[in-house]
Amino acid sequence: MSDLELRVPAHLCDRLERAVDSSRGERVAFGLVASGSLQSRRLLLLRELIEAPQDAYLPPGAHGARWTGGFTIQVLNRALAAKLGVVIFHEHAFGN
Numbered sequence: 001m002s003d004l005e006l007r008v009p010a011h012l013c014d015r016l017e018r019a020v021d022s023s024r025g026e027r028v029a030f031g032l033v034a035s036g037s038l039q040s041r042r043l044l045l046l047r048e049l050i051e052a053p054q055d056a057y058l059p060p061g062a063h064g065a066r067w068t069g070g071f072t073i074q075v076l077n078r079a080l081a082a083k084l085g086v087v088i089f090h091e092h093a094f095g096n
Contacts, residue, residue: 006033006044006087019051020091026065027091028052030075032084047084050075065090 008016019029032048056071079086 003041004044005041006046008046012046012049016046016049016089019049020089022091026060028065028067029089031087031089032075032079032082033087034084044085044087046087047082048078050078064092 016029016031020027029052030050031046032050033044033046036043036045052067052071056067058066058068060066075086
């Protein structure tokens with residue numbers, strides 16, 4: 001068994017936090033990732049952060065954030081062209 005680590009470069013940390021900030025409503029961001037390994041750990045290395053534009057969001061359903069399939073296809077096409085994987089980032093707001 002190996003551990004999996006997602007590594008986010010310092011220059012993307014603040015942007016990632018803002019992209020999924022649930023104080024603005026349920027939001028998502030997609031990450032394009034490369035993979036690698038280090039000893040017994042598997043790594044996902046964030047290469048690019050893609051924020052869902054406002055016009056990609058659909059009215060909220062019973063479970064929060066919803067976006068168009070067309071936007072997802074655009075992200076997948078970018079990932080395929082770059083030979084990268086995709087992760088979805090999302091935050092759930094909990095009472096303070």
